[in-house]
Structure formats: C-alpha cells, structure tokens
Amino acid sequence: MYDAVVVGGGIVGSSIGYHLARAGVNTVLLDRNDEGRATTAGAGVISAATSSRTADDDWFEFATDAVGYYPELVSQLECEGYSDTSYGRLGTIGVAIEADELESYDETVARIDSRQSDLAPVDELDPAAAVDRFPPLAEPKRAFHHPGAARVNGDVFARALRDAGREHGLTTMTSDVTEVRIDGDQVTGVETASGSRFDAEHVVIAGGAWSSAFGEQLAVEIPVTPKRGQIVHLEHPNADTGTWPIVKAFRHHYIVPWPDGRLVVGATREAGVGFEPRLTAGGIHEVLEEALRVAPGLADATVVDRRVGLRPVCADGMPVLGAVPDIDGAFLATGHGATGLMLGPYSGKLVADHVADTGSVPDHFSVARFEDSSETK
Template structure:
C-alpha cells in the first residue's frame, strides 16, 4: 500500500529511532524514504539487550521521566500493532543493592518510581530476593523489584519497524549519505554514487555517526560512540530473571535469560572511538562482574560475544528537535543506553515535528542547541 498525500521525508538512518519515525510518518500519509549504508539491525539497534526499564536510567526521573514512560506505552502499543513478532515479553526485574551507600543513592528515585501508575515497585530484603532467585550470592542488602518491565529481540524489533513502514509505502535505499543541503523550500540528500533525493523534510537519525552531519548542516551535533559489549552464555539450570547491579569498576551490569534460551550478560561503557570489535578485556570484565553475583555462570559456555556503538551526547540525554533556524531538518539521536526504550517516542516526536511543526511530547530539555 502506498500513500503519497503527505510530505516527502528522507530519514537518514534505519535504526530503531529512524524505523519508528518511518512507521509513524507512513501511518500519517507521508512519503518516506529511509537511507542507510548497512543492513538493518547490524549495529546497536539490533545487538542491544533489549531491556525496557522506563523507571530508571540517565535523565530519569528528571528531565525525561515522563518521556520514558510515554515511550513505554508506545512499546506496549507496538507489541500489539506491528505485523512481525519480535519476542516482546513482560517481566519482573531485580536491581541488587549491596550497601547503605547504594541504598541512599536510589532512595529519592525509589519514591518517584513507587508513585508511577501501572507499575509495582517494592523493596525486598535479602531473604525475599533469594526466594525469587536463590543463586544470587548472599553479600547484598536487598533489591528493588519492578514489574512490569519488558524485554525484546532488538534485531527483530528494528526489522519489524522498517518492514511495517515499507508495507505502508516507505522506500528503503541502501547507500551512504554524503551531504544534506537545505535550499529554499526543499532539501537535497546526496548519496555516494551520484544519486540525490529531493524531499520536503529530513530526519537525521544516524546514531553514533550523527556527528558526520555536522559539516553538512553547519551545526555541531556532539554525538560520540559509547561501546558496549555483551556475552551470550549457555548455562545449566532454570532461566535467570532480569537482574541488574552496579559495582566498583562496572556500572549497570545485568544478566537475564532471553527467548533464545541463552543468558545474556553485560555490559561495558567504553569511550574508544569507532572500534566496534569485541575484546578479551571486555569479556573478562563482564565475566568477573557477573560471576561475583551469579557464581554458577563461571561454568557457562560463551556462545556469542558482541559489541556495538551507542550514540552518546555530552550530557547523556537524547538530542531531539529542529536544526536551529531550519524547520525542514530534525535531529534525533544520542539516547545512549536507553536508545531501544526511547526509540519509539523519539521517532514519533520527530514525525510530529515533521508533520505539524510541534510535538505534544515534552522534549524541551533535548533541544540540539542546548550545548
């Protein structure tokens, strides 16, 4: 089915943000072309864990707590409306707390989490946590238990968004963008090889490569890559619920059995440029952390070791809004480790800006000109 009544929009980047934007734009009747140099889902949008925890993370609760919950609701809606399955699952998550210092750090966040409708958030002492998962080592105080949270297959999700947009008339062009020009009432998107796409609006959703557009647009987009590594283990025993923790040398670690039957454990936060190769140091760091919590995983067989680059802004928050002084170009990137969760609301907000010139979502703290 093809719709051509709305504006012509080129989306540069076919990750989850670009895919979500394409989905919502085609639903509204826009003529959309998505351009990416690589196959769908081979970078962070397809290699990430896929944990959906809207009540914690960078910028939560302020300034993006409301936006995070809005994106959670969009995830719930998409799980019912997208044609292709992507292993969406509601679950209970446990955030392990080791000492009073960590407990004090999360206390104010915990009050906000408990006040959110639609979620059950509670503190459980160690004995109650061990009733849920007795394999956790006992040197901890307790855990914050949240339900529901979610988990998805991000590769399937990324492809489901693009496929749905294509069903509604979007075109997918494989090629590397070399320039974006805004002239008069139109925009020109140049692709290596000599092809030029002429359109009304452009969405720049290039993930960690978004900074490349700075030269084309004459405006600094300060996005840098944040490398993260994940191990997928084959391990004996029952499935492991979604467990997260932080330690002295690694922040935001996790272990969870996913729909593929493997235990996914991670992750790292590495500022090392565009090197997206898995490393032995990354593997050792992850295993040291996870074995300190779940010692039996020391016997797990590493089936797959992946690494990807997340887009990170200087303040850790997404960059989302019009290119300053140019309402024909929208920038949507920089969600860091919350990119899968925030992808739907970022894509929908970008689509709103293109279609209406505004969005009802509160993105005021995310303006590209804040740096």
C-alpha cells in the same frame, strides 16, 4: 520525489520511518548498516524506574512516556500482523551483593519511592526469595522487586517496524548518505556515496553515533560521540530462563534473560575509543567477571555470542530531537546513549509527528540548547 528521507535504520530511524509511512508521508529510509550499530548490541532493558537517570526530571518524564508507549506500539504492530517484536515484560530484581553496593541500592529505592505517583512501588525481597526467582544468583545482602521492567531485542523490534512500515508504503534501501542537499535555507534532499540523489522536502538524521558528521552541512554543532559497549550472550543448559526476571546490580551492569536458556550480560561503558567497534579482551573480561560476581551459578554457561556497539552519547546526556534551527525541513533524532532501545520507538514517533506537522518535540531536546549554552559562557 519523496516527502521525507530518513537517514539511519537503527531502532530510532526505523520508528521514524514506520510512523511517517503510517501517517501517509511518502518516505524513504536509507541505511548503510554500520558495523557497531548500537541497536544490534544492546541488551534491551526497558525500565525508567531502575535507571540511574531517574533523578533527572526531564529525562525521567520522557523515559516514563517512552516505556509506557511500548505496549501501545506492540499492540499496534500485532494488529497489523507483526507479532514477532521480542518485547516481553519480566520485572526486575535489584540486588546488592556486597556491602559497597548498599548505598547505591538505597538511593535507587529512594528515587523510585519518590516517584510513587508515576511508578509501581518496589517490594523488598528476602535474599533467599531473590535466589528462588533467579537461581544462579549469589545470595544478596538486600534485594527488591520492581514489576514494570521489560526487555526487547533491538534488531528484531527495528525489523518489525520496517516491515510494518513497508506495508504502509515505506521504501527502505541500503545506501550511504554523504550529503544533505540545501538550497538557501530549505532542505531539498540527500546525495549518496554512489552519486544517487533522493529529492525530498524533509530529511531526518537518525544516524546514531555517526550523526555528528552532518553537523557542518547543517551549520549546527551535534555534540554526539561514540561510547563503546560490549556484551556477552550466554546459554544456560536446562534452565527455564524465559520466566526469570532481569537482574540489576549496582556496578552499572545487568543480566537479561531470554527464552531457551539464553542470557545477555553486560555492558562496558568505554568513552574516548572513537569509531572502533572492537571486542577487547579487557572488555569481555569485565563483563564476565561482573556477571559471575553477581550470579556465580552461570560459571558453567556456554558463551554463544559476543557483541559490541557504539552508543551515541550526547554532551549533556539527553537526546537531540527535532528541527534544526534556520534550515527548513532538517531534523535530528540521535544522542540516546545507552538507553536508545528504551527511548527510541517513542522518540521516533515524536519526531515523525513533528515532521508531519501533527505534533511537537519538547524544546529541551532541541539541538539549539547547545547554541544557547555557548552564548552564555
């Protein structure tokens, strides 16, 4: 028998498993390795300041804490012998390439300026200086630099969490959980498609876009749906891309540099597609067209990979974290949308602390908020 079962091995579930094991909670992480997992197909921009969500106070406070937790967690993993986390702080340059982006540019700068007590200031860049920092860039009409942004490879970071977790006693298995077992109002474990049973007093559903499948069993609505995101990996020959900043334009796309000439460009935001993690001609065209609009110097780059993921988007845009009402031992950790790689490790820590009864999750992330909302209609 285990103390806790974590269902889902993306960056959120891996963080929960790691933090529970580190706290001495006997934990098993069960993952079925879904095709289209968001963790695998995210570019990994870690920046609360430049997100369009910055104006939302609750989201911003949480995201700022999550971004701030990354260096602490990376240092902790390094001390435990896991230095290959992929985390790197690069800074961001925001660029308005065309006139129709200037309004969004000004709004972003104003939001960051309004948060000066929480964020480092942005520095206005001469357009030519922006090109110096990111040579393939088209010369922008306006540009700023923000030093706080970082990037992370979701798969690499999640693997480091699981590997470190196993050193603390975490058990990980490939398994398809089909049922959360409940006796009265108490969780007793889970059952898998193969008929295996895992007994436990606590079960955490961290299944990304697939989490809502457990709503009926838990007698609660989990309003999380998949939103498809397609990205492209490019290789730019003879370029020191490891020193370049992240580029944020103002049509909801980005360019994220990695060492050895690699850049990740994306992403589409496709709602209403269901559970279809398909690469599409239109999606790849959108990604490449926008990348070349912003950075025409990438036209000769080699396409080395294309990825697609289903982001778990919650009805109100906020994650669902914490205990399930009226069922002791049941917890949720899902609904991070396109910001799962930014928020996931910190979300995992908070939920793990909640399970271990050493901390709590803010009430406004509880799934109970949807019950409350429906009652007032």
